Amino acid sequence: MKRIxxxxxxxxxxxxxxxxxxxxxxxxxxxxQTFWGRGYTKDGxxxxxxxxxxxxxxxxxxxxxxxxxxQFYSYSVNTFPDKMDxxxxxxxxxxxxxxxxxxESRGVTSLGGLVQLDSVQFVNKxxxxxxxxxxxxxxxxxxxxADYTTIEIDRxxxxxxxxxxxxxxxxxxxxxxxxxxICGIVxxxxxxxxxxxxSAHYDHLGGMGKxxxxxxxxxxxxxxxxxxxxxxxxxxxxxxxxxxFILFSGEEAGLVGSKYFTEHPLIPLDHIRFLINTxxxxxxxxGITVVNASEFPKEFALMQKSTTTIIx
Ligand SMILES: [Zn+2]
Numbered sequence: 001m002k003r004i005x006x007x008x009x010x011x012x013x014x015x016x017x018x019x020x021x022x023x024x025x026x027x028x029x030x031x032x033q034t035f036w037g038r039g040y041t042k043d044g045x046x047x048x049x050x051x052x053x054x055x056x057x058x059x060x061x062x063x064x065x066x067x068x069x070x071q072f073y074s075y076s077v078n079t080f081p082d083k084m085d086x087x088x089x090x091x092x093x094x095x096x097x098x099x100x101x102x103x104e105s106r107g108v109t110s111l112g113g114l115v116q117l118d119s120v121q122f123v124n125k126x127x128x129x130x131x132x133x134x135x136x137x138x139x140x141x142x143x144x145x146a147d148y149t150t151i152e153i154d155r156x157x158x159x160x161x162x163x164x165x166x167x168x169x170x171x172x173x174x175x176x177x178x179x180x181x182i183c184g185i186v187x188x189x190x191x192x193x194x195x196x197x198x199s200a201h202y203d204h205l206g207g208m209g210k211x212x213x214x215x216x217x218x219x220x221x222x223x224x225x226x227x228x229x230x231x232x233x234x235x236x237x238x239x240x241x242x243x244x245f246i247l248f249s250g251e252e253a254g255l256v257g258s259k260y261f262t263e264h265p266l267i268p269l270d271h272i273r274f275l276i277n278t279x280x281x282x283x284x285x286x287g288i289t290v291v292n293a294s295e296f297p298k299e300f301a302l303m304q305k306s307t308t309t310i311i312x
Contacts, residue, residue, distance in 0.1 A: 022232070026055075026225040027282075030202070031215035038216060039206010040079040040141070040177060045249060048202055049180050052247055055228060060235040061184030064244065064266045070180035073260045077177045077253050078103060078142045082170035084209025086151055088131065088162045096137075096212040098157050102150035103142040107171035114162050120155075122162045131162045139205050139214060141253040145173050169209075179203070181257045182247040183266055184231060190240040195267055197244040197275040199258070200227045201251030220251075222282030241273060274299065 029035070029051070036044030053069035063069045084095045093099045106128075114122040114131055122131040128148040133155040149169060153162070182202070188194065200223035204216030215221070224247060231245040244267065250256030262269065293300040 023225040027221045030221040037206040037213035038204045041081040041207045056184040064183035074176040083168045085168040087166040104146040105149040108149045109168045111166040179249040186243040188242040194241045199246040200278045202247040203249045218282035223278035
């Protein structure tokens with residue numbers, strides 16, 4: 001089952017105009033400030049979960065989990081809900097643009113000098129601070145806190161060599177962050193005990209400090225929008241098999257939500273006939289990537305045969 005859960009597919013599907021605006025509306029909503037990057041601060045992920053569960057209900061889907069569309073669970077995660085002030089060489093940097101703080105970092109309030117370690121790393125031992133020059137900034141979520149702080153600076157935007165710092169960063173370790181997978185079904189007309197699953201993760205990275213959030217349009221508001229489009233359609237077009245629509249959380253923290261589901265399944269996993277996971281569906285100019293296609297050659301051939309794909 002785990003192998004099936006990792007079957008990822010990037011799809012561009014031909015949609016009538018109204019479905020494109022439907023998808024656009026969902027992406028705009030999910031990436032809005034209200035949902036704060038569908039992460040760990042300002043209740044972003046929780047608000048997104050409530051919104052998506054209400055949407056599924058409004059389409060006419062049935063909850064997979066008794067009366068509740070949401071399957072609750074918890075995990076630990078390091079968060080940055082408050083101050084995110086970083087000045088290097090006396091210059092104030094903008095979070096998310098000039099720098100990111102590595103997700104495992106502890107909070108720290110300090111100032112002082114930096115010693116160069118190599119061509120890209122600068123440290124202050126007393127403050128347990130590492131300043132790194134990077135070609136590209138990529139954030140993620142971490143389930144634990146380190147005993148040091150790493151600031152990653154975009155070297156395209158900051159060309160000097162870092163020699164001094166003045167920083168005020170607050171982290172909050174959430175030992176039991178409450179999250180949920182959102183699970184809806186359209187019961188099958190002939191084989192209700194056999195399941196066709198479409199899944200996507202709806203969480204993203206959330207916010208870094210009070211003023212910066214990562215909207216995650218491509219990863220994975222786009223995949224969620226595609227899934228919800230299909231859920232909307234199949235709610236009024238039941239199929240012989242039961243159609244399941246699962247929105248996982250905790251993906252960015254290490255596939256925590258999908259792992260929890262496989263360990264606490266709401267449907268018998270061995271009754272799943274096929275699963276498609278949609279991720280990064282916002283592009284497609286260079287074609288479509290099907291992950292794990294070579295691991296499932298028979299299924300891949302079937303999909304190629306039965307799917308009409310159009311590259312926009
Ligand atoms: Zn993703």
